[in-house]
Amino acid sequence: MYDLIVLGGGPAGLAGACAAWEAGLRRILIVERDKELGGILNQCIHNGFGLHYFKEELTGPEYAGRFVRMLQDTGVEVRLDTMALEVTPDRKVHMVGKETGYRVEEAKSILLAMGCRERTRGAIAIPGTRPAGIFTAGAAQRYVNMEGWLPGKRVVILGSGDIGLIMARRMTLEGAKVLACVEVMPYSGGLNRNIVQCLHDYDIPLYLSHTVTDIRGRDRVEQVVVSQVDDRRRPIPGTEMVFDCDTLLLSVGLIPENELTRQAGIQIDPRTNGAIVWENMETSLPGVFASGNVAHVHDLVDFVTAESQRAGKAAAQYVQEGPGESQPVLEVQNGDGVTYTVPQHIRPGRVEKACDLFFRVNRVCGPSRILVTSGGAQVAAYSRDYLAPGEMEHIMLPRKLLDGASGTLTVSIEEVASK
Secondary structure (H helix, E strand, O other), X not given: OEEEEEEOOOHHHHHHHHHHHHOOOOOEEEEOOOOOOOHHHHHOOOEEEOOOOOOOXXXXXXXXXXXXXXXXXXXXXXXXXXXXXXXXXXXXXXXXXXXXXXXXXXXXXXXXXOOEEEOOHHHHOOOOOOOEOEEEHHHHXXXXXXXXXXXXXXXXXXXXXXXXXXXHHHHHHOOOEEEEEEEOOOOOOOOHXXXXXXXXXXXXXXXXXXXXXXXXXXXXXXXXXXXXXOOOOOEOOOOOEEEEOOXXXXXXXXXXXXXXXXXXXXXXXXXXXXXXXXXXXXXXOOOXXXXXXXXXXXXXXXXXXXXXXXXXXXXXXXXXXXXOOOOOOEEXXXXXXXXXXXXXXXXXXXXXXXXXXXXXXXXXXXXXXEEEEEXXXXXXXXXXXXXXXXXXXXXXXXXXXXXXXOOEEEEEEEEOOOO
C-alpha cells in the first residue's frame, strides 16, 4: 500500500511527488512509461523555462534536471518503462513494466500527471493524399532535438501553437526553409513572445484566417494548397496559394491524456477535456488529484509546477487527515469572453489565504477588466492591458472575497474603451 502513486514523470509528476514528500508522505511511487524522467521537457532544448519559479532562464532539460535532483534527495520510488493500464475507483493502479511485469498497486491517494498529446491530421480532416512528410510539430521536435534527424528541407507549418512556432525557428536554425506558418483563426494560438522571437525575427510569414485545403504528392509531400477562410472558417474560392514543399508540420492543438481518468469514472469538463477539479486539484473521485496538462493545457511549465505542488500537498493532507468535513461549495462559471475556468468548484473553508484561478479568453481583447461576480453583484475586478486566447490568464481570489460569495462565481471580460 503506497501513500501516493503519481502517474507520469514529467514536470507535473516530479513537482507533485517532491511536494508530497516535503509534506510528510514517505511511501510514494512515480510510474513513467518513458525510459527517463522529465517528460516533454527533455525535447524542449530552447530556453525560456523557469523565469517564474527559479527566477532565471533555463532550457527544458535543465528545468527537468533540477527537479530530478530534488527527487533524488528523497526516498520516492520510480518505475521507468512502466505503463499504467487502468485506475480503479478504489484507487488501485494496474501497470505493466519491463522489469516488474504486470502489477496491481494500491494507494491511499493518486496524482494524475499524464500530460497531453497532440491533435493529428485525422482529427482535423485535411483533404488530399497521404504521402510521407506530414508530422505533428512535437514529433518533429523529438526527431530534431533528440534523434538527430531533419524531417525535411522546405516546410509549411499549419497552426500557430507554441510548439509549431518554436519548430519554425528550430527548423530554420537547422538549415531548412520555413515557407509559412498558417493559422485558421484570426489570431495566433501561441504566446506573443514566441511569435516575435520565432517568426518575426526570422522573417517567417504568418497567415491568419488561412488553412491547408489540399495536400499533393504521392510518395512524399510535394505541394500544399493554402486558402483564406471566412468568419465561419470555410475556405474562400479563388484565394488559393500553392507552396512547393516536402514537409508539413501540424501544430493544431493539444488534448489532455485522460483515458485513465475516464476509466476511473472521474467527471470530465468538456471545456478543458480534463478532470473537473476542486480548489486543491482534487477530482470528483476522493483521494485522486490531477495537475498539469492533464487537467488543462498550460503555456508555461512554471504554472504546471506551482499547480502540481499544490496538488501534492493536498494529497498528503488527504492521506494524513482524511477527506475532511463537507464544506459549502462555490461553482465557478465562465461568463462573456471566457472559454473555461480551473478550478471548477471552490470550497472557501479549505482555502488558506487565496485561491488561484486560471482561465482563457475566447477572443483578442485590448484594455479590459476581468470581472468576478456572485449572485449578480460584482465582488472583484482586475485590469489587463491585453488578453489573447493563446495566453492563459491567472488571478488570485482572496479568502475574504470567497467567504462573501454565495452559490456561484462568474468570471467574465469587459473591454474598456481606450481614451
